[in-house]
Amino acid sequence: MVVRRFHWLPMLALAASATFATAQAQQRPAEAFAPKDERIEDLPEGPGRDETFGLCSACHGYRLVSNQGMTRDKWDETMTWMTERHGMPDIQGADRDLILDYLATHHPPKAPARAGGFRNPFAPQ
Numbered sequence: 001m002v003v004r005r006f007h008w009l010p011m012l013a014l015a016a017s018a019t020f021a022t023a024q025a026q027q028r029p030a031e032a033f034a035p036k037d038e039r040i041e042d043l044p045e046g047p048g049r050d051e052t053f054g055l056c057s058a059c060h061g062y063r064l065v066s067n068q069g070m071t072r073d074k075w076d077e078t079m080t081w082m083t084e085r086h087g088m089p090d091i092q093g094a095d096r097d098l099i100l101d102y103l104a105t106h107h108p109p110k111a112p113a114r115a116g117g118f119r120n121p122f123a124p125q
């Protein structure tokens with residue numbers, strides 16, 4: 001009989017979650033895909049993460065950066081390009097090294113076999 005007394009509980013939970021989902025759906029559209037949806041916690045951890053995210057997501061989503069895979073030299077060129085063409089602050093010295101190390105470590109050139117097509121999910125990373 002104990003079981004029967006609580007049979008309304010699942011219904012209540014269902015109703016509550018439906019209300020919640022509706023409230024969320026109403027908030028979503030205006031903000032969908034805004035760069036602000038990106039959170040620093042989504043980036044791989046490592047030295048320079050805060051600096052890189054802060055600098056590179058000032059003008060565009062960090063996804064534009066993380067979609068790329070480049071060598072350290074190419075990232076260096078990209079930073080110069082961002083400065084010369086788009087007015088990014090000209091970061092030099094240790095700060096630049098920190099950011100370049102982060103970019104080169106976490107967004108290295110993609111191996112050709114991984115660029116598209118089949119990826120073996122069991123292959124060692």
Ligand code: HEC
Nearest residue numbers: 055056057058059060064065068078079082086087088089
């Ligand atoms: C002052 C603004 C600004 C900052 C800061 C900035 N960018 Fe950009 N970036 C742009 C603009 C504008 C574009 C798109 C136009 C273009 O491709 O020229 C762009 C495009 C890119 C692209 C795409 C290029 C392509 O081939 O599609 C990459 C990669 C990139 N930025 C990397 C970076 C990195 C890495 C940083 C941080 C070190 C950074 N950006 C910081 C303005 C900025």
